[in-house]
Amino acid sequence: MLKVIKIIFITLCINFLVHVELQSRPVGKGLSCFPEKNSINNNYESFRGLYFESDNSIRVVSFKSKNKSLKIISKLTPYKISENSVKFKIKFIWYGNISFEEFTLGRRDLELNHEINNKNRILKCKILDGEFMPEMIELKNFFQLKFDDGLKSNKI
Numbered sequence: 799m800l801k802v803i804k805i806i807f808i809t810l811c812i813n814f815l816v817h818v819e820l821q822s823r824p825v826g827k828g829l830s831c832f833p834e835k836n837s838i839n840n841n842y843e844s845f846r847g848l849y850f851e852s853d854n855s856i857r858v859v860s861f862k863s864k865n866k867s868l869k870i871i872s873k874l875t876p877y878k879i880s881e882n883s884v885k886f887k888i889k890f891i892w893y894g895n896i897s898f899e900e901f902t903l904g905r906r907d908l909e910l911n912h913e914i915n916n917k918n919r920i921l922k923c924k925i926l927d928g929e930f931m932p933e934m935i936e937l938k939n940f941f942q943l944k945f946d947d948g949l950k951s952n953k954i
Contacts, residue, residue: 824879830926831846833921845937846858847930854876881905883903899913900912910922
């Protein structure tokens with residue numbers, strides 16, 4: 799009788815494990831997010847980098863222009879995770895300009911719904927292979943070259 803109970807218990811446990819969809823933990827993962835239409839060729843203002851630093855905080859990176867040079871702006875904020883999405887909000891202050899941003903990241907498709915000052919953007923994210931901040935610096939340098947080319951074309 800005891801062997802039958804053990805077999806039933808093991809069978810139920812295996813059934814449970816087979817039918818439960820496992821969710822990975824996002825901690826330690828970095829994402830780079832661009833508008834779907836233009837991918838990396840879009841300008842720096844629509845880019846967002848995301849890095850899950852802990853079980854409850856995410857780092858949001860964007861690029862801002864000051865004195866003809868791009869700067870990396872980074873903000874750490876808490877996030878809420880559900881089965882299908884990750885949600886978080888930030889407030890960026892940049893030389894007197896305040897922007898309120900809300901994000902909803904789809905866990906399955908890595909689509910980022912980005913609402914900034916009542917305007918909505920959809921960004922497509924990809925998981926970064928390398929270290930997060932070196933990747934952000936590399937992207938900033940790429941955007942800086944494009945930014946510099948744009949300044950040169952506007953000369954008199």
